[in-house]
Amino acid sequence: SQQGEEDPQALSIQEGENATMNCSYKTSINNLQWYRQNSGRGLVHLILIRSNEREKHSGRLRVTLDTSKKSSSLLITASRAADTASYFCATVLSGGYQKVTFGIGTKLQVIP
Amino acid sequence: NAGVTQTPKFQVLKTGQSMTLQCAQDMNHEYMSWYRQDPGMGLRLIHYSVGAGITDQGEVPNGYNVSRSTTEDFPLRLLSAAPSQTSVYFCASRPTTGANVLTFGAGSRLTVL
Numbered sequence: 001s002q003q004g005e006e007d008p009q010a011l012s013i014q015e016g017e018n019a020t021m022n023c024s025y026k027t028s029i030n031n032l033q034w035y036r037q038n039s040g041r042g043l044v045h046l047i048l049i050r051s052n053e054r055e056k057h058s059g060r061l062r063v064t065l066d067t068s069k070k071s072s073s074l075l076i077t078a079s080r081a082a083d084t085a086s087y088f089c090a091t092v093l094s095g096g097y098q099k100v101t102f103g104i105g106t107k108l109q110v111i112p
Numbered sequence: 113n114a115g116v117t118q119t120p121k122f123q124v125l126k127t128g129q130s131m132t133l134q135c136a137q138d139m140n141h142e143y144m145s146w147y148r149q150d151p152g153m154g155l156r157l158i159h160y161s162v163g164a165g166i167t168d169q170g171e172v173p174n175g176y177n178v179s180r181s182t183t184e185d186f187p188l189r190l191l192s193a194a195p196s197q198t199s200v201y202f203c204a205s206r207p208t209t210g211a212n213v214l215t216f217g218a219g220s221r222l223t224v225l
Contacts, residue, residue: 042219048211090214092212100157101170
């Protein structure tokens, strides 16, 4: 099974509301990353949080990491219609070749 | 600076045919990888490489071969295509030091009839 699992799998909100997505993973990580995918396109990196960090901000994005619970959350504040996309968490595993594995994603729809 | 280039963008195969998906990057990234994306399954890692001559299996390697003879190129080979390999394939690369963030190609949509 996959390393990461996002929750919820789909989320529909009104423009201006906040969107929260969660990610759980199974093994020790070096860092955790969030990516965004617009329909039919490749993924684009949003934000990275290292295993020794608990919270990180970038513009309207806030990411938290709880390594004891093996979970992370992505908060998008004051959402816009242009935020409509799928969001994926990716874990970079500790040790070895540090391969990168993804979860199943959260599909976010922001209604204008 | 082209980033990660995948070819072809679209391909239709018959069961049993072979083909190679090409991936090239011009960022001198050591790490390259292939994912497949299926509805409801997210991205699943097929194979990855951390440098020329070094490859390893991901979560779903069966039915796929890879090799890495140069830093720039990481082709994915389907030796005998099956309908279960109908998917969208993404190549991605990253450096192995510093901010190890993946850069993705635009994807290759493969249909196996």
